[in-house]
Amino acid sequence: MVRQISWKIGGQQGEGIESAGDLLAQGLSWQGYHLYGYRVFSSRIRGGHTNYNLRMSSTPIASIADNVDVLFALDQETIALCAHELSVDGWIIADELFAPILPEGTAARLMIAPLTALATQAGSAKMKNVVAVGLTAAMLGISPAAFEAPLRERFHGKGETIMQANLTALRSGWDYAEKTRPEIKAAYQLDTGDGVRRLYMIGNEAISRGAIAAGAKFMAAYPITPASEIMEAMVKRLPKLGGAMIQTEDEIAACMMAIGANYAGVRAFTATSGPGLSLMAESIGLAGMTETPLVVIDVQRGGPSTGLPTKHEQSDIMAAIFSTHGDAPKIVMAPDSPAAAYPDTVEAFNLAEEYQCPVILLSDMQLSLGTQTMELLPIEGVPMRRGNLKLAADLPELAKNQYFKRYQVTADGVSPRVIPGTNNGIHHVTGLEHDETGRPFEGVVNRIAQTDKRLRKLSTVVGHFPEPLRTDAPFAKSKLLIIGVGASSGPIAEALLRLRKEGVTVNHAQVRLLHPFPGEKLQELLDAAETVVVVEHNATAQLASLIRANSSQGRKIYSVLKYDGNPFRPEEIANGCRGVL
């Protein structure tokens, strides 16, 4: 019995790689296993190598594994690209159709199996992916029946013939291993799952559900990898709630439309990736200057420019904070897991209204497209905090030729907000510097008062934000402090366990609020550590720079960086830390 295994299937896009992984995952998740799925794909629809890595465990996991234990290869390219990832006693199970060859020096064992032949016998060569799932079931010592229900669900509505053929393909993969391959039969028998059915979904789905829970009624967006799933999810849901998702002509329009809807009183947002964030920079500044609530989801991918559109990176940190010209007020936050992305998205909408400013929620490709088992909070009872919003009943009568003081200078910097349509609330809104009523005004005293007011608002964000740092810091004095951001919380947590097992006193902080930066809170942990390692997915150590700028840190901060497009494996982080100790 093993606690966890790492499984992968690879082939050409269009060969059913994703459905094989999803089918296996669904069957296992219904048995109560914890899963972490991660896909590698290219920016094309058919053709090009793709693979699906599924890590399965009887205990919670939040990262890809160091190695792959079982690799299903539907072509030689998969072997060439992935053989080096295999563990020493791992298996490469390759389709006999392409006469697979094991590269010299590969530690893993090769098993040639008639995947396509069995699928053809069952009715169609296309079902070789389902044969692979049947064979996997036998390796895991799990009855194929566990995958029949999810298979029926997937093929429901495609006709009885197709359904039966797939069931036959599943069974034939299982039979093949059971009857003719004793060496792999139950080779990776997993500890029993706890039977709890969890959601198995991508972070983008958690973000979408968060937006719905927050009461968002409007989204405007332009398609872009890896954020499009959010607009696809919203277009299905919003019309039923009396709202709408509009696909715009570009990201500028998307951002401006969302600002318009927010100005008119509806919770509205957009979602994009790096190139879109660059286009939105000016509009985000307008929301900051006009103190209009706005939520922008930025799912980071490899940059700069078009960069690595389908690969993981965390290189928009500085762009999210600083890309808008001028002293623009904004909040930048980064959920540290797909499950956290749900309440954090709700929080983003609340903060946007409370602080009347743009909130950028930075996700990353691993967090947004990695598939994970998770349990979510219910949508009912989610608090909706609208800040200093005034209704008509709150307003005194406005004299002729007077505007409402929408930009009143207040102690906390937050001014009363009214939405158009409100009687006695008429005021002007402009991206120009303006007086308390919103009328353009360049007077120096006013300029300073309005600038200070806009920035003063943010002074309470750190204290108000739920867990600006998520910490696992049991040591009052630590040899090492690891700091990360976004989805790296998963592999860091595993690296942490290994280092602690080796006797290293190591604390961990995942930064969840990037701007304004929780410098004072981090300072205590920095002071308690002998050495600091900042783990991030970019080449320029952006998070480390932010930490340096926001802390008094005499000793050297080391960086463990990865920018090849792939997420960290736990051992890479552990090794990076060992290197500086």
Added chain:
Amino acid sequence: MSTAADFQFNVKQNWCPGCGDFSVQAAIQRALAAVNVEPHEVVIVSGIGCSSRLPGYVNAYGFHTTHGRSLPLAQGVKLANPNLTVLACGGDGDGFAIGIGHTIHAMRRDVDITYIVMDNHVYGLTKGQVSPRSDLGFKTKTSPEGSTERPVSALELALSAGAGFVAQGFSKDLNELALLIEAGIRHRGFSFINVFSPCVTFNKVNTYEWYSQRIKKLSEIEGYDPANRVEAMRCVMEYEGLVTGRIYER
């Protein structure tokens, strides 16, 4: 009942004396009173440019946005609250240079807003550069030898992009302009109204007199049918865009 005076806000416009935009503002105020909405039920959204300062001069909710982006923001306002009367306005640089993509897509999308372009064929706020509506040969600070690029045909563009209401007015004819804007607001769907609104400071060619000598009023063309899109396109091409009136309504 609202009156045009209800929409008057006591603020001095920083337009040059004689600027065509004064009568556009007056026409908008008259039209809003004619459709009988209250000032707080109206949102006027603009871009950047001399004409885009208009929302700040009217007693209504106003949003002066970024250059070329009035339309997406205005559509967001209307989609969020369909009970509001939403107008977008700006100049020809705003709508046909930096923002032309939004102009075309707003026409396709057909959200119920009214878009008024104050078209003076020149960049005024930045003190006299060539515009996408400038005629061939038009000399400015950035086209000292005369413009070599063909002007955007605003009306042909609107008709082909699918706008459901296309009209053109002239600042000198306030009565006609107010009626056109009123009709645009009443039209259910996207309405486009281009207004010849002369710049008296930086355009010494396309003056009030220049337009008066050339404009053909559609109301003077016997049997002109604004429901006929093919006829509308033919007429716009025949008069090279120098017509005023309701050109097309779906």
